[in-house]
Amino acid sequence: MAASVPAGILIAAALFPAALVMCGFPAALKLERAFPTGQRVELSQLRARDMARHGRMLQSSSNGVVDFLVEGTYDPYIVGLYFTKVHLGNPPREFYVQIDTGSDVLWVSCSSCNGCPETSGLQIQLDFFDPRSSSTASLISCSDQRCSLGVQSSDAICSSQNNQCAYTFQYGDGSGTSGYYVSDFLHFDVILRGSVTTNSSAPIVFGCSTSQTGDLTKSDRAVDGIFGFGQQAMSVISQLSSQGVSPKVFSHCLRGDDAGGGILVFGEILEPNIVYSPLVPSQPHYNLNLQSIAVNGQILPIDPAVFATSSNQGTIIDSGTTLAYLAEEAYNPFVSAITNVVSQSLHPVLPKGNQCYLITSSVTDIFPQVSLNFAGGASLILRPQDYLLQQNSIGNSAVWCIGLQKVQGRGITILGDLVLKDKIFVYDLTGQRIGWANYDCSMSVNIEATMSAERSEYVNAGQLSDSSSVQSEPYKELVMSVIALLMHISLVVLFL
Numbered sequence: 001m002a003a004s005v006p007a008g009i010l011i012a013a014a015l016f017p018a019a020l021v022m023c024g025f026p027a028a029l030k031l032e033r034a035f036p037t038g039q040r041v042e043l044s045q046l047r048a049r050d051m052a053r054h055g056r057m058l059q060s061s062s063n064g065v066v067d068f069l070v071e072g073t074y075d076p077y078i079v080g081l082y083f084t085k086v087h088l089g090n091p092p093r094e095f096y097v098q099i100d101t102g103s104d105v106l107w108v109s110c111s112s113c114n115g116c117p118e119t120s121g122l123q124i125q126l127d128f129f130d131p132r133s134s135s136t137a138s139l140i141s142c143s144d145q146r147c148s149l150g151v152q153s154s155d156a157i158c159s160s161q162n163n164q165c166a167y168t169f170q171y172g173d174g175s176g177t178s179g180y181y182v183s184d185f186l187h188f189d190v191i192l193r194g195s196v197t198t199n200s201s202a203p204i205v206f207g208c209s210t211s212q213t214g215d216l217t218k219s220d221r222a223v224d225g226i227f228g229f230g231q232q233a234m235s236v237i238s239q240l241s242s243q244g245v246s247p248k249v250f251s252h253c254l255r256g257d258d259a260g261g262g263i264l265v266f267g268e269i270l271e272p273n274i275v276y277s278p279l280v281p282s283q284p285h286y287n288l289n290l291q292s293i294a295v296n297g298q299i300l301p302i303d304p305a306v307f308a309t310s311s312n313q314g315t316i317i318d319s320g321t322t323l324a325y326l327a328e329e330a331y332n333p334f335v336s337a338i339t340n341v342v343s344q345s346l347h348p349v350l351p352k353g354n355q356c357y358l359i360t361s362s363v364t365d366i367f368p369q370v371s372l373n374f375a376g377g378a379s380l381i382l383r384p385q386d387y388l389l390q391q392n393s394i395g396n397s398a399v400w401c402i403g404l405q406k407v408q409g410r411g412i413t414i415l416g417d418l419v420l421k422d423k424i425f426v427y428d429l430t431g432q433r434i435g436w437a438n439y440d441c442s443m444s445v446n447i448e449a450t451m452s453a454e455r456s457e458y459v460n461a462g463q464l465s466d467s468s469s470v471q472s473e474p475y476k477e478l479v480m481s482v483i484a485l486l487m488h489i490s491l492v493v494l495f496l
Helices: 009-015 043-054 145-152 236-242 328-342 473-487
Strands: 028-031 065-067 070-072 082-088 093-100 106-114 165-170 176-192 195-213 225-228 249-254 262-266 268-270 275-278 290-295 314-317 324-327 347-349 356-359 370-374 378-382 388-394 397-402 404-407 412-415 423-428 433-438 445-452 455-461
Touching: 082 106, 082 225, 093 106, 106 176, 145 165, 145 176, 195 236, 249 268, 249 445, 262 445, 268 423, 275 378, 290 328, 324 328, 328 404, 347 356, 378 433, 404 412
Parallel strands: 093 225, 106 195, 314 412, 324 404
Antiparallel strands: 028 262, 065 176, 070 082, 082 093, 082 176, 106 225, 165 176, 176 195, 249 262, 249 423, 268 445, 275 433, 290 370, 324 412, 356 397, 370 378, 388 397, 423 433, 445 455
């Protein structure tokens, strides 16, 4: 029904600024940032961190909203990461896992793990999962259909000796992990018709790591495991969707200012300016068809074949990458075009091989706008701060460097957080498309999640906190009126 606006609604809106949830999911997750003191790091170190991530590139309930609290930081000079907490087993135990859209599998360190870190520089308490201590845990055999799906996507392997479904992931920096798969319950908070329920759960398959090598053994940024947000069958998103627990779409909006944070939701963010580009079919990652790059409106002379998707090249959207990477054949024309535009005003410098510039004013006053043009007529517009990084200062001048890095010998382009920040991104796995729009990620967003042709559910989500809850049906009516007044839209809500 259409919402009416009762007297005193402006006061009510001021009293209830938290996210407004109606009739179910999706979840709005608060991304918090910590900014520990520390020195700036070289771009080479950031590249090394991203290379380790690239090696890995191998929600809600139909009855309520699944809400994960997201912690951590993205800052290239602190080399942070985003992580969340998951609760596994019975009784539930808490594990901190890194959020990674470049991989599929949720895995955590398990008891008797060789090389798994025991302490973390992130000031979190690490733990080890023990299937023997959970009353609901069971091992996954090779004959299990879920293991067969993992084998098809290269997320699982089988041993003929013990009939145990296992995995081995080798990463680009030489590190790796191996272990076996377990079935147990994932416990989560659900926001259901205005109140918070903490006893919800669903069975999932996840990895139990028994060995870690390389950087995974280091304690400075150690977490209990990795939470893969990929689209293959072994990902938690795919598992929950197949059970009818969540929609197969998620969105994020990462703040690029010093305050950090942002929004991560299970559902589709509704924003009029969002443009969509189709995912390249039959790819293990989030591949899009990049067709051209323009600087100041001028298309660069780059052979489109450079961006073509194949087994070892293409353009990937990866929120787990700090910087962004261009194939060599695209990188050189890009840097030349930028330098030509600013050559009258700036003096280029090349510290340690990086293309940098000495700047005494704002980069937005000097550097051009860049457009990445994708299939479907969707363009990703980059401001100077979306492709530049401030490295340090020399006297009264700031040193700004090209943040997009050259990939030599491989035709791969990876768009990481440097490019993705300050924009809504929607990963519509059902529709096989990705959408985006420039956005102030400190603002709230509207999300739609559709579980059937007859039913759509909406939420006006800002940043949910543990105390964000709607307490009654009258409050629901108030929520509808707030949205009608402040967002100037009509929401059709099915009262059950």
